[in-house]
Amino acid sequence: MDSQLLKVPTDKHISDSIHSTESVEIIICRIITVDGIEGTGFTYTIGNGGASIKAFLDCYVKKVIIGEDSGDINGIWNKIWWMSQPVGRGGITEHAIAAVDIALWDIKCLEAGKPLFWMLGGNGRPVKLYETNSGWLHYTQEELVESAKHVMKSGFYGFKIKVGKSIEEDMQRLKAVVDAVDGKISVMADANQAWQYPEGLRRSRMMENIGIAWIEEPFPADDIGAYQKLSINSGIPVAAGETIFTKYEFMRYIGAGISIAQPDVCRTGGITEWIQISSLCMANNVNIAPHFIMQLHAPLVSSIPEGIYVEYIPWMEKLFSEKPKIESGMIYPSMKPGTGVKFSRKALEEYNAEYI
The missing domain is CATH 3.30.390.10 (Enolase-like, N-terminal domain)
Known part of the structure; x- marks a missing residue:
């Protein structure tokens, strides 16, 4: 090794x-x-x-x-x-x-x-992509709107926006993007653990009113109680998982009522633990939209019924000898033997x- x-x-x-x-x-x-x-x-x-x-x-x-x-x-x-x-x-x-x-x-x-999806019992189906790489917090409202229009024209199924500014500015930015895409693609909001519970509840109710698809990581990852209260008291789906590491943590989050789990195969101990987390999600009717690493998450999500999205962030494409096949907003798992990830x-x- x-x-x-x-x-x-x-x-x-x-x-x-x-x-x-x-x-x-x-x-x-x-x-x-x-x-x-x-x-x-x-x-x-x-x-x-x-x-x-x-x-x-x-x-x-x-x-x-x-x-x-x-x-x-x-x-x-x-x-x-x-x-x-x-x-x-x-x-x-x-x-x-x-x-x-x-x-x-x-x-x-x-x-x-055999390719990874086959070894996991999948059939190689393509998976919907949503785009994150054009929604960063420092972008202006105008840049976000133009990015969302480009993402929509490119065929992606969703666009995620980073939030964490004042409530007024965040809502203006979100509403501008929602209006720009006019229901043709989903719009998600990602707080990256920015708030405490009262602030998160207030914001989630406002986001629900403009049609945000989910609110992601509204609270610090260790505050499971806040996630549970929000899941009960807000109508917007709650997503979490990119900064938790084990099936035991996911078990507690699922018990707290999250709607979308986001296990990251490189943070959760690899494919072995990721599979066990996906089984927990399937048993509890929780969807999976994993964080980052689209090249490896494509075959993983493709092989499970509860997998709904892969996140498009292209930072690692320059590292690999072959890029993943992406067409019409869908990513296809590699058909070659191995995990499909080969560094050049x-x-x-x-x-x-x-x-x-």
Whole structure:
């Protein structure tokens, strides 16, 4: 096993209520079996912390998995999970587990000669896309309206806007976009954990009145009680999950009444844990619209009945030897053996980062 850290520009400034950056970090994990089959996994950060994930992989995880049967994905997952308990159950450790787990699933698919969606029981159906990369908080109202019109003309099924300004300005911006698309595509609002409960309830009721499709992460991720109260007292669907890490956390959120779960395969310990989270959602009639990583979420969402959207954010496209097929606002899972995610040699060299 070896790992590599990349620093990748987003090609534009991005901002929401808690982030402001122009780059992301990608941590790659490569595993080679005794038969010479190489699997590639990865995870990411929004601009910092990647060196810590790489160090955890190199110093601790590598010792745990060397000599293990690559086909024992569940066993390896649990071995790393329990080894990391003193410092883990989320954050850096779940990111590291994800990189290993995705690499092991890549090996499993390559050995079988099948694409990931097939190995998960799917039929390769395309999935609807909604666009996030044009709705950042620092954009003017005019820029948001023009972006929404472009997204609509491009065939996407939804457009997500970052909120976190004053209530008056946020509502003006949202209403301007809703009016511009005139019901032809969905409009979502993402607060990125900006509010406390009273503010979130007030805003959600106003958003409901103008037809916002869902309100995402209105409260800090640890305040499950606020999510439960909002789910009960507001008619707008509540979405959450991009900043929670385990099936146990998702179980509590589902119990709190969220309508849309957003598990991120690179933050939830990889494909193995993501599948278990999707099973919880299916058993509780909760839809899934995962966060980011459209290349890998396409086959995952394609293989489950409760998957409704993949999020379009193209920051990572420059890293891969092949782009995903996107037509008429739909993304198609890769038909090639493996997870469908292959890094180009040029990108690995160009964006390689060394941190001390």
